[in-house]
Amino acid sequence: MSIQAQSHNPSFEDIGVVRSYARKSEIVSEGDPASRVYEVVSGTVCTSRMLNKGCRQIAGFYLSGELVGLESTSKHAVGAQAITDAKVRIIEKRALNALASSDKKVADRLLSLTTRDLGRKEELLLLLSRRAQDRLIGFIIDMARRVAQKNDQIALPMFRQDIADYLGLTIETVSRTLTELERCGAIKITRGRSIVLRSQPVNGTAQTHRLLRAFEGIKGRLPRTEQEFEARFTRGQSHMTLGRNSAREPRQDI
Amino acid sequence: MSIQAQSHNPSFEDIGVVRSYARKSEIVSEGDPASRVYEVVSGTVCTSRMLNKGCRQIAGFYLSGELVGLESTSKHAVGAQAITDAKVRIIEKRALNALASSDKKVADRLLSLTTRDLGRKEELLLLLSRRAQDRLIGFIIDMARRVAQKNDQIALPMFRQDIADYLGLTIETVSRTLTELERCGAIKITRGRSIVLRSQPVNGTAQTHRLLRAFEGIKGRLPRTEQEFEARFTRGQSHMTLGRNSAREPRQDI
DNA sequence: CGTAAACTTGAAAGCAATCAACTCTTGTGG
DNA sequence: CCACAAGAGTTGATTGCTTTCAAGTTTACG
Numbered sequence: 355m356s357i358q359a360q361s362h363n364p365s366f367e368d369i370g371v372v373r374s375y376a377r378k379s380e381i382v383s384e385g386d387p388a389s390r391v392y393e394v395v396s397g398t399v400c401t402s403r404m405l406n407k408g409c410r411q412i413a414g415f416y417l418s419g420e421l422v423g424l425e426s427t428s429k430h431a432v433g434a435q436a437i438t439d440a441k442v443r444i445i446e447k448r449a450l451n452a453l454a455s456s457d458k459k460v461a462d463r464l465l466s467l468t469t470r471d472l473g474r475k476e477e478l479l480l481l482l483s484r485r486a487q488d489r490l491i492g493f494i495i496d497m498a499r500r501v502a503q504k505n506d507q508i509a510l511p512m513f514r515q516d517i518a519d520y521l522g523l524t525i526e527t528v529s530r531t532l533t534e535l536e537r538c539g540a541i542k543i544t545r546g547r548s549i550v551l552r553s554q555p556v557n558g559t560a561q562t563h564r565l566l567r568a569f570e571g572i573k574g575r576l577p578r579t580e581q582e583f584e585a586r587f588t589r590g591q592s593h594m595t596l597g598r599n600s601a602r603e604p605r606q607d608i
Numbered sequence: 609m610s611i612q613a614q615s616h617n618p619s620f621e622d623i624g625v626v627r628s629y630a631r632k633s634e635i636v637s638e639g640d641p642a643s644r645v646y647e648v649v650s651g652t653v654c655t656s657r658m659l660n661k662g663c664r665q666i667a668g669f670y671l672s673g674e675l676v677g678l679e680s681t682s683k684h685a686v687g688a689q690a691i692t693d694a695k696v697r698i699i700e701k702r703a704l705n706a707l708a709s710s711d712k713k714v715a716d717r718l719l720s721l722t723t724r725d726l727g728r729k730e731e732l733l734l735l736l737s738r739r740a741q742d743r744l745i746g747f748i749i750d751m752a753r754r755v756a757q758k759n760d761q762i763a764l765p766m767f768r769q770d771i772a773d774y775l776g777l778t779i780e781t782v783s784r785t786l787t788e789l790e791r792c793g794a795i796k797i798t799r800g801r802s803i804v805l806r807s808q809p810v811n812g813t814a815q816t817h818r819l820l821r822a823f824e825g826i827k828g829r830l831p832r833t834e835q836e837f838e839a840r841f842t843r844g845q846s847h848m849t850l851g852r853n854s855a856r857e858p859r860q861d862i
Numbered sequence: 863c864g865t866a867a868a869c870t871t872g873a874a875a876g877c878a879a880t881c882a883a884c885t886c887t888t889g890t891g892g
Numbered sequence: 893c894c895a896c897a898a899g900a901g902t903t904g905a906t907t908g909c910t911t912t913c914a915a916g917t918t919t920a921c922g
Contacts, residue, residue, distance in 0.1 A: 403734055427724075472725055484776075522736065533903085739910090871917090877909095
């Protein structure tokens with residue numbers, strides 16, 4: 355069934371050419387005619403739009419195997435850039451449609467990828483209306499699912515500025531909030547420079563449980579029964595009270 | 609429905625049953641198995657998720673002819689409610705896929721609707737990282753395109769609270785901001801209760817030009833050449849300076 | 863008419879943006 | 893090999909937009 359996720363990936367290899375892009379280089383510009391879609395073969399790509407004031411808003415990150423440019427019909431409403439060095443397969447929509455017409459599997463995969471992108475954007479959308487810490491947590495969860503590694507270690511392919519542009523925050527707020535999360539024991543930031551985060555939702559410590567609940571809470575699934583938890587975790591850790599939090603209110607295990 | 613039928617859209621009429629929902633009633637619940645999609649036949653439907661603190665985030669509004677539930681694969685990540693009294697065609701995905709397999713037009717329309725939804729969500733997503741006034745302007749623009757009427761008059765089918773939940777704002781901020789926009793001459797709010805807005809981007813006054821540019825500016829397309837415009841329109845109209853503005857500048861007709 | 867729901871408005875508080883240093887990392891060249 | 897510069901990240905103080913809390917006002921409808 356075409357709406358469901360497809361386990362076997364019929365590839366788009368037969369059509370389109372693969373091209374390499376250096377980090378930070380432009381793959382599509384805003385306003386370009388939307389006659390092609392782009393399959394990420396390796397590396398990471400993002401779509402973004404420059405806003406008036408010169409700041410950019412990233413609309414999505416695309417890892418290898420994902421398709422960029424599905425949402426546009428006539429002109430690309432967002433541009434696409436390589437976040438890391440990347441290889442991208444450039445596919446003419448006409449060719450893709452032709453292939454989809456003759457090959458049911460391709461049609462299925464096309465709809466499936468579109469649907470998945472839709473779900474991801476919806477998820478991001480639900481995230482963006484919340485406060486900074488929630489956005490970061492949601493972002494980390496999403497990335498954890500996508501670039502899963504052993505040890506719950508996730509190597510983020512993007513820089514702070516990219517994260518900020520994605521979450522609609524400033525780079526300072528991203529930095530501050532990540533530091534807060536680390537101080538809570540929610541994550542561990544290894545190697546300041548290379549942006550490797552590490553969530554540790556497996557060990558059974560008190561801290562971990564708080565994190566777990568925060569992580570699940572952010573998804574909107576867990577009705578937060580314990581009021582105090584929210585008061586302390588979500589608000590008490592704000593940058594204004596960070597230093598004094600533990601002094602005034604000794605932390606209790608949960 | 610006859611209006612619907614006479615359009616050239618290959619319809620989903622043949623499959624699925626139409627059911628009526630009273631305003632505020634639940635069509636799909638969060639977590640329900642995503643085995644169906646829902647075509648809005650009349651009225652307005654929204655998808656939303658309840659967040660921890662009891663506030664809800666609306667992920668999308670769906671008008672007649674649009675399809676709800678495309679983004680979910682296994683379980684519905686968001687619920688769906690009727691915002692107004694509505695008629696909805698309930699379609700089994702299996703049936704839809706079967707139909708899409710045999711009828712290329714249906715397959716095309718399915719992908720097209722998904723793609724359009726994707727574009728809309730991306731648009732909203734780009735909006736959510738911006739300030740309140742921009743969000744409202746973006747929202748109004750979108751609604752203007754979707755529920756176009758003569759006279760640039762748009763009858764919004766949803767209430768302030770719905771708009772707030774959609775834009776990630778509070779109802780107070782929505783109210784305040786709409787009032788500001790009206791004071792700028794950007795819109796006219798007719799009938800406080802029934803929520804009818806009216807944008808008037810056709811006449812050629814100075815006010816109108818400012819609005820027009822704001823409206824285009826929000827789309828991120830127009831590099832804002834005039835610095836002063838931004839200073840006055842985007843910032844100067846904030847509620848802090850509102851009094852000064854309206855007191856000193858008698859309203860000009862548009 | 864009167865009540866409840868929807869909407870508006872005001873004042874104070876909170877959180878993220880902004881402005882401004884400062885630190886750490888990485889890569890390059892003397 | 894060390895010095896230095898540029899890029900990336902962190903931290904602090906202040907400002908300002910949005911939320912929150914708390915009335916009011918208007919509209920719909922029995």
